Structures are given as structure tokens and as C-alpha cells.
Amino acid sequence: MTDTTLIDRSRDLSQSLERLGPDEAMKDRSNYLRGSIAEGLLDRITGAVPSADDVKLMKFHGIYQQDDRDLRDERRRQKLEPAYQFMIRVRLPGGVCTPAQWLKLDELARRHGGETLRLTTRQTFQFHWVLKDSLRPIIQGLHEALLDTVAACGDDSRGVMCTVNPQSSRFHAEVAAMAKRVSDHVIPKTRAYHEIWYGSELAASSEAEEPFYGRTYLPRKFKIGFALPPSNDIDVYAQDLGFIAIGGAAGLEGFNVAIGGGMGRTDQAPETYPRLASVIGFVPVDRVIACADAVMTVQRDYGDRKDRQRARFKYTIDDKGLNWIKAEIERIMGLPFENARPCDFTSNGDSYGWNSTPDGRHHRTLIVENGRLDLTLLDALRDIARTHHGTFRLTPNQNLIIAGVRSEDRPAIDAILAEHFPDIDHLSVLRRNAIACVAFPTCGLAMAESERYLPKLLDRIEAILADNGLTDEPITVRMSGCPNGCSRPYIAEIGLTGRAPGKYNLYLGGGFHGERLNRMVRENIGEPAILEILAEAIGRFAREREPGEHFGDFTIRAGIVREVTEGRHFND
Template sequence: MTDATAIDRTRDLSQPLERLGPDESMKDRSNYLRGTITDGLLDQITGAVPSADDVKLMKFHGIYQQDDRDLRDERRRQKLEPAFQFMIRVRLPGGVCTPAQWLKLDELARSYGGETLRITTRQTFQFHWVLKDSLRPIIQALHETLLDTIAACGDDSRGVMCTVDPQSSRFHAEVATLAKRVSDHVIPKTRAYHEIWYGNERVATSEPEEPFYGRTYLPRKFKIGFALPPSNDIDVYAQDLGFIAIAGKEGLAGFNVAIGGGMGRTDQAPETYPRLASLIGFVPADRVIACADAVMSVQRDYGDRKDRQRARFKYTIDDKGLDWVKAEIEQRMGVPFKSARPFELTSNGDSYGWNITPDGRHHRTLIIENGRLNLKLLDALRDIARVHRGTFRLTANQNLIVAGVQAEDRAAIDAILAEHFPEIDNFSILRRNAIACVALPTCGLAMAESERYLPSLLDKIETILAENGLSDEPITIRMSGCPNGCSRPYIAEIGLTGRAPGKYNLYLGGGFHGERLNRMVRENVGEATILEVLAELLARYARERQPGEHFGDFTIRAGIVCEVIEGRFFND
């Protein structure tokens, strides 16, 4: 690694961490994420990990403790503990997976994950319904195929995203490789993961166990993504740190850098809000890792460690000022940013069906509704993985690309799909631009349904579109079961976030390419009101739209909602 790609990652101790919040104190005394997790896994009295601190620490290991909320009330009446189970999230940089890895994931999902697997909005897999005794077998089996769950959750750098557009085959390979390098670089260095899950012995060393993160890691999660214009399929402006690839005469010249994106907010807390990332300049390709270190270290040293509601990087930027943060990054990086270079983003969707790249490879994009791989889809994809000689790529829209297919293998893959899932392409334009988070019954934060409810709501919205001649009009719609925004609802043309069972906030006016926040038009309303509002506005859109005008743009031009210029004004 050259001087241009690395800086001193040692924690800046000039910023004292005084009066830590409870979670910061917990991390500080965790012995670098070890806690008492090993003891908790051995406790056979409960299906849970008994220590509340360990439940939080396990997120750094890619594991969430949950319970089946469909059964919660009944088990309470029977005086039983909740039906505890776990979600395991895989670290999968750029969403790239080999057939051998796919077959292992399939095997584990069938054995331990309720015969289901989920593609997330950040290009990775989640196992659900995992029991405590199955945690180690899954993680050790993943290790056999060079997969892990390190830093898939927790107050660290989460899985690094990367555009999967197969139309940019050679260019994509360069950026995907760099995304993998960054992912491997920014994960925690503690050996706690290897000791707890692989059974490795602790090794004594005089070197710092966490030279970059220190004892308290980051104030909150940190998300990095690489976009390849003209595709914005990863929603680069929703990332804490976004790298936008710029082509040169002979390949990859470097990246425009955007900082401070984030979707999470809290209802009834106007000091919290979603924010789109701000473009601050350009770095050459060999400065990307140094840039990532510098940006993350600013958040590490200046992020709010007392109030977790305002601990994301976006608040650090707005509190300190963008110019101040940019200057601090440049000082730590050792060089100033160059001026941002021109680029254009024209889509944040996926290219469905078969596509052929200049290298002669074929790529088949499959629509996976809300990312849920049920047993029928698992059967189909297992058969494909057994004959496929390329890779699988997960998209940030919860879909799947069978990538790098040889021309002579196309017919076999089509035959497998026709046998197991002949309706794989029979999805409307609206459904192709829809995303939902998991929500109930497994997510402990969910206030309302999302994944299980959105398909039936789309049935009714599709009827409205058909009545207005809009069935072929692409409109982005995203639903989240709570205000945290895992499905990135605040940049959708139609956004819905759960408030209570059957109740949602309705947002309109986001940018079709992910370039603009939306604004709330109805608060805490049910399906009848949602459909009433949409029926009226979609009818107006059909009558009054201009040629090529997207629905989100129309709602602003027509004065239905006011444009949100900055995240700070989202709640105005």
C-alpha cells in the first residue's frame, strides 16, 4: 500500500470522550466487543443472550437478537418468554457472491433459517428465524466459503455498496475491486469475532487492538457506497460517504466525494431528519482509502457520543459546518480535494431481463419482490448455482443478477426459471420500482407492517394507475415499518413510514434518481386516506404532467409539496 492510499489510522486522542452516553460506556468496558457473549451463548435456560450489553455488542458481529412479534402477546399470556430468535447479516462487499457461496447460503437457510433468505437494501443477505444454538454453526459454515458477518451491524463502517450495473462490465470490475478493498480495510480489527465464533485462542500482542476505532468505535453506524454514473442504484446521496466514479481516457480516473447522507429520523423529534450527502470534491483512485480514513476519523472524533439520536455523521456536518468538516478531512488526508468533475445520474433502478456486455458476457436480472427468497425461489436459484460459471450480484433494489453467463449457458438458466418460477418477469412497472424493509414480525423496531403489506397496497395503487392510463409510468415507492428508513423512503417519489399497526406517514416529491428528499403530506393515516390522496394526485398527474416529467417532479411543480432544499428543513 502506497503513501497515497493509507494514512495513520491511530485514534486521535486529543478529543477526550467525557461524559459518555450509556452505549459509549458499554462499548468502552466491552473489552473490544467481547463482553460476556461466550457465556451467554452457553446459557441453556433462555433462548436469548441474557445480557442486554451483549445483545448490543453482538450487532458488531452482524447479529440482531429478535423475537417473533406475531407470538409475543400469546406467549405473554401463557407466561412464557418471547419466542427469541436471531437475524444474521452477511458482509458481502458490493453484493458479489460466487456460486459456491450461494450454495452454502442456500444450505444454511434451509437448515437453520426457516427455509427463507432475504436480500437487503444494502446488497447483502440476512438469515431470519435463527435459534441461539445455530449461530456458531452458521458463522463457521460461512467461513468455509470465505464469508463472514463482521461489522454488518453496529457502530462501525457497515457493508460497502457498489453499483452492479452490468452495462459497465470492465469499468465495474475496477470499482468493485476497490469497494472490496475499502470494505476489508475499514472493518474492526479486534480478534473478538474469531475467538467467539471460530474458537481461536486470544493472542497476546503489544500492538493496539483497535488502532483506528479505539475502545468506543464510532458514535453510530457509518455507510459507504460506490456509484457508477449514470446509474444511482445504490442511492449514493443516502450514504455517509459516497464515491461517484469518474471515467478517464484510460479507465478509472477517480471519484467525486459526497458526505453526510443518512435516512434515519425519529417521529416527534424535529431535531432529527434525513439528509442527502453533500458533494465536496474529487480524489484520484489511489487516494480513496486515505479519503475514507480521513472522513471516518472526523466522525469518530467529533460525532455526538451523548445523544444517539443525533450521533450520525450528517448531524456532525450540520453542527460543525460543511466547510469546517471538509477542511478537517483535507488536513487529515494530507492533500486538498480537487474540484468535483461533471457527471450525470439518470436512473436508480435495475435493468431487467437479459443484458449483454461488450465482453460478450450475458447477465440476467431477476425481480425478487421485497428481496424475499422463498422456498420456490431458493429451489430455482440452487439449480442455477449448480451450473452457473459466473457470479451472482445483489442489487440495492433487493433484486438479483445472474452475472457473467456464457452464451451457451443461457438456455439452461432460462429452462430452470421456466420450470420453477415461470412468472419471474411478470411484475408491473410499479413493483419494479418498489422497496420494503422487513418490519414485522421479526424487526424489534417496526411499528407497522412493510414487507408483508406492501404487495397488497400495490395491487390497489396499480388499479388507480390503470384507471388513469399510467400503468407504464415508472414511479418509485418505498415503505418502511418505522421512521429509521432502511428502505430509503425519504428519497422516494411516494414514501411510507410506519407509525402504528395500519398507520403510516405519507411522503411525496422525492427525486426519481434519488437526488431529492420528499416531504410529508399526511401524518399517521390508514390505507383509505393513502389511497384517497394518491387517487386524486395521480389523476392530476395524468392530466397535467409535462412530457417526460416524473411524478415527484410534478408534485413540486404543481405546488402539491414544497421542495426540501436541505435535510435541516425536512420537518418544516
């Protein structure tokens, strides 16, 4: 970002850093995210990065330090350090990946990532089980495939999402291209990444190293997404900044702009809550970059830098007031928003199996339960990537589309899938609408199981649905191992967030298309209580629902939960 209005920061963020949060001082002294990361990578005494500051800074480089929590207690008893390893997240705007990139990702996962990859809820890949000595080989291998991990984590603009439905043809291509353009525009410009991971020489320059972010970057993470109605697969209202595509006969006209979404909250901290984004107007295509700059500028300059629990953009908006925030964005843009255009969302899932587009190409959506690509799936997809002439597209529902397939290539793809994974399409309707974060054993924030447990819980919920004649009823289920909400549980019809091993908060009443928050029904309960509550609610749903009514809507109409009309009232 080079706009002079952005370089002229409206607040002096270097003011009295000791009065701000410790992370702000840490970023300020990091020398634009360098810290002592390079030196820490050379330390052979430990499998970790020794400096606590560097552990935080590496998130800006797309890397989380973790340890195997299944082994943590045993290693402590043996007086050994934790079994340190790292998670690496790839920057993949809109979830689009070429076959050549897929083959490189596959090679790196087999060599350095425990022979597994994860498809995330933000349309990208995560490597897990990476040892310290493998960090540079992975990042340099990604570079060979024109991929990177810049800003996949950290207090900056994270990976940019985009609706992946290829059935929208050229219109979708325009939106996807804009998502890629915005992603490339908003990432940090520091040269630290190239120096640490590619071995580039420190280059002297008179230009500002971070003309937009400055020395302290953003107060917290910032998420951007592009939605293409009628599909809300990206959960656009969960984004800090959402662009909702509006098209006409001539193609893409512009976007409705939604600001202030965010899922994270903290248990026992009622001042924290999830929030759905508010639509504040419309911008034409040629104003999208200026709009993104202006929105991020407001959060950069006015976000809370003292209390990280309240540093997300949603709190800035609620503290300052939506009208004030909108006016400030318009002042920075130099033009007012136009009135928002009418639009409607009618789906948030994926279209499974084969679908075709007017250009004569075919698209095969594969169900990947909880986004886990094990060795069986990796083998199948490697064989497909070797002859595929289109692209791969990661969906926000942790599934995968083999896109742009020629008619003559379809039989070969079907044969490969039949050989390696004949049951790939046989997941139930409930599982097709379920998402789980990774949680144990790798995530350091996890309080309870998620990815490893949700399939077992779904077995039991499916039995309840079958008993009530609702086997084919679509219901969204989201589970997170902690309250941070990476799987977007607070907009699910059934949401679960971990509190302790085997214990969860249970939420009901979210909107099926991501348009409404849910509300907590019971706190800190185990499986028997969860199933008891769901059995009663699902039983009533089967007996009392209205034609076409979704489960989340029913729980509100039937008085099982009160509707949440605004994030600030989520904990009421």
C-alpha cells in the same frame, strides 16, 4: 487502519465516560466487543442472550436478537418468554457472490434459517428465524465459504455498496474491486470475532487491537457506497460517504466525494431528519483509502457521543458546518480535494431480463419482490448455482443478477427458471420500482407492516394508475415499518413510514433518481386516506404533467408539496 495520523486520535474518547451516552461506556468496557457473549451462548435456560449489553455488542458481529412479534402477546399471556430468534447479516462488499458461496448460503438457510433468505437494500443477505444454537454453525459455515458477518451492524463502517450494472464491463470491475478493498480496510480489527465464533485462542500481542476504532468505535453506524454514473442504484446521496466514479478514455480516474447522507429520523423529534450527501470534491484513485480514513476520523473524533439520536455523521456536518468538516478532512488527508468533476445520473433501477456485455457474457436480472427468497426461488437458484460459471450480484433494489453467463449456458438457466418460477418477470412497472423493509414479525423496531403489506397496497395503487392510463408509468415507492428508513423512503416519489399497526406517514416529492428528499403530506393515516391522497395526486399528474416529467417532480411543480432543499428543513 494503521496510519499513525489515525492512531494519534485528536480527542481523548475515554474522557469522563459517565458524562457520555450509556452506549459509549458499554463499548468501553466490552473488551473490544467480547463482553460476555461467549458465556451467554452457553445459557440453556433462555433462547436469548441474557445480557442487554451483549445484545448490543452482537450487532457489531452482524447479529440482531429478535423475537416473533406475531406470537408475542400470546406468549405473554401464557407467561412464556418471547419466541426469541436472531437475524444474521452477511458482509458482502458490492453484493458479489460466487456460485459456491451461494450453495453454502442456501444450505445454511434451509438448515438454520427457516428455509428463506432476504436480499437487503444494502446488497447483502439476511438470515432470519435463527435459533441461538444455530448462530455458531451459520457463522462457521459462512467462514468455510470465505464469508463473514463482521461489521454488518453496529457503530462501525457497515457493508460497502457498489453499483452492480455489469454492462459497464471493465470499468465496473475496477469500481467493484475498490469497493471490496475499502470494505476490507474499514472493518474492525478486533480478534473477538474469531475467538467467539471460530474458537480461536486469545492471542497476546503488543499491537493495538483496534488501531483506528479504539475502545469506543464510532458514535453510530457509518455507511459507504460506490456509484457508477449514469446509474444511481445505490442511492449514493443516502450514504455517509459516497464515491461517485469518474472515468476517462484510459479507465477509472477517480471519484467525486459526497458526505453526510443518512435516512434515519425519529417521529416527534424535529431535531432529527434525513439528509442528502453533499459533494465536496474529487479524489484520484490512489487517494480513496486515505479519503475514507480521513472522513471516518472526523466522524470518530467529532460525532455526538452523548445523544445517539444525533450521532450520525449528517448531524456532525450540520453542527460544525460543511466548510469546516471539509477543511478538517483535507488536513487529515494531507492534500486538498480537487474540484468535483461533471457527472449525471439518469437511472436508479435495474435492467431486467437478459443483457449482454462486450466480453460476450450475458447477465440475467431476476425480480425478487421485496427481496424475499422463498423456497421456490431457492430451489431454482440452487439448481442454477450448481452449473453456473459466473457470479451472482445482489442489487440495491432487492433483486438478483445471474452474471457472467456463457452463451451456451443461457438455455439451461431459462429452462430452470421456467420450471420453477415461470412468472418471475411479470411484475408490474410499479412493483419493479418498489422497496420494503422486513418489519413485522421479526424486526423489533417495526411499528407497522411493510414487506407483508406493501404488495397489497400496490394492488390498489396499480388500480389508480390504470384508471388514469398510467399503468406503465415508473414511480418509486418505498415503505418502512418505522421511521429509521432502511428502505430509503425519504427519497422516494411515494414514501411511507410506519407509525402504528395500519398507520403510516405519507411522503411525496422525492427525486426519481435519488437526488431530492420528499416531504410529509399527511401523518399517521390508514389505507383509505393514503389511497384518497394518491388518487387525487395521480389524477392531476395524468391530466397536467409535462412531457417526460416524473411524478415526484410534478408534485412539487403543481404545489402538492413544497420542495425540500436541505435536510435541516425536512420537518419545516
